[in-house]
Amino acid sequence: MLYILRTLIRRLPGVVIKAVPLPEPKTEEGFGTRVKVGEICRNNGFKRVLLVTDKTIFSLGLHEKIIESLKECGVDYSVFADISSEPNLTIIDGGISKATDCNADAVVALGGGAVMDSCKMIAAGVRLKKQKSKSLLRKFLLVPKKTLPIIAIPTTSGTGAEITVGAVVTNQKGSKTATVVVGLDVRGVILDSELTVKAPSKITCACGIDALSHGLEGVVASVRVPAEDMKKSMECVKLVLQNLPIIINEPQNVEARQNMCLAAHYGGNAINKQLAGYVHAFAHSIGAKYHIPHGNAIALALLPVMSMQKSKCQKRLAELSRYCGLADESASDAECCDKLLVSIGELIDLCGFADTKGIIKQSDYKSLARAIAWDSINYSPPVVMSNRQIYSVLDEINRKREE
Ligand SMILES: [Fe+2]
Known part of the structure; x- marks a missing residue:
């Protein structure tokens, strides 16, 4: 019964997301390009901005060139550097107060996914004149006159959150809540690889595999999109497969770092347009x-997850494999598909994630399966998994791949 219900409402997210206006920011790319932020703000007519970041970025001084740029262009600014890795309502309230008090007409977001998502809520709260962000937490937050404009400068190559309309913050009960901001105004994005070159290898790998998953889940998603969006999702996967191995061996390689910034950005486009799938449903539930x-x-x-659903999306995976240059035109779809999955497996091995064999307890299977099934309703996967299939994937996750 649950399976039929899930199947019936499966098409809803794809329909709903097409009704949400998506930001179309002007994007600047290149090593050191964050110095253009002042010019971008001035060209947009911003007089006073709130620079939002986290304590680590602030202590590393990554904000300094941004402030110099704002000063040079005559843009007033205030700084709010209180965002944590898991922002809660108190932090969001603080950001809304700061932006309101300084009369900011735009927000400059400098950081990873947590900073980006916090800025979305702050920019919405200011425009809706909400001092308390508790009332902003809902499945869809409608901002009729759009949020304050945001200039987003990501410091990690992973989430693509600089462009996604979703914002995850921790609610008053301590649970993470995802809100889709309808009317999000991301006016500009600056993809500056200089901000990522010193990221620890573990973070680079985790973010890179996340970005790859966004592109991959986009490629196999059931929701239909224009060809240019499908191309971006495919390019996302290709860029990660080609550039993450280079960075693992040569962390200072600027060209590869810049390509990873673009891959993550394309991955964000995939989340917005094609939604995620079971890889994310499993990861959210197991991660929590x-x-x-x-x-x-x-x-x-x-x-x-991909092995479980590959028979339902073999053609697309084969096309992606050929696009990534992993197989020639004469190879069968099955061969192309296998080559792609082998390459992804090799990349995951190269990243050297900690061994988690047997991490999932048998006694947790039932509750996990329930959580995965319900979480997957938000997405657009190529198949709807039965409980038996979910259990089978959990078994596979618990097994070491090379065995
Ligand atoms: Fe993700």
Whole structure:
């Protein structure tokens, strides 16, 4: 019964997401390009901006060139550097107060996914004149006159959150809540690889595999999109497969870092237009249960999920494999598909994620399967898995791949 219900409402997310206006920011790319932020703000007519970031970025001084640029262009600014890795309502309230008090007409977001998502809520709260962000937490937050404009400068190559309309914050009960901001105004995005070159290898790998999963789940998604969006999702996967191995061996390689920034950005487009799928449903549920960071949980779930559903999306995976240059035109779809999955497996191995064999307890299977099934309703996967199939994927995740 549950399976039939899930199947029936499966098409809803694809329909709903097409009704949500998506931001179309002007994008600047290149090493050191964050110095253009002042010019971008001035050209948009912003007089006073709130620069939002986290304590680590602030202590590393990554904000300094941004402030210099704002000063040079005559744009007033205030700084709010209180965002944590898991932002809660108190932090969001603080950001809304700060932006309101300084009369900011735009927000400059500098950081990873947590900063980006916080800025979405702050920019919405200011425009809706909400001092308390508790009332902003809902499945869809409608901002009729759009949020404050945001200039987003991501410091990690993973979430693509600089462009996604979803925002995840921790509610008053301590649970993470996802809100789709309808009317999000991301006016500009700056993809500056200089901000990522010193990222620790573990973070680079986790973020890179996450970005790859966004592109991959986009390619196989059941929701239909224009060819240019499908091309971006395919390019996302190709860029990660080609550039993440280079960075693992040569962390300072600027060209590869810049390509990863673009891959993550395309991955964000995939989330917006094609939604995610079971890789994310498994990763969210397993990650929450066993406190595994998102990218690491994605690395656990990616191959077992794709192997389970590959027969339903073999043609698209084969096309992607050829696009990535992994197989020639004469190879069969099955061969191309296998080559792609082998390459992804090799990349995950190269990343060297910690061994988590047997991490999922048998006694947790039932509750996990329920959580995965319900989470998957938000997405657009190529198949609807039965409980038996979900159990089988959990078994596979628990097994070491090379065995
Ligand atoms: Fe993700």
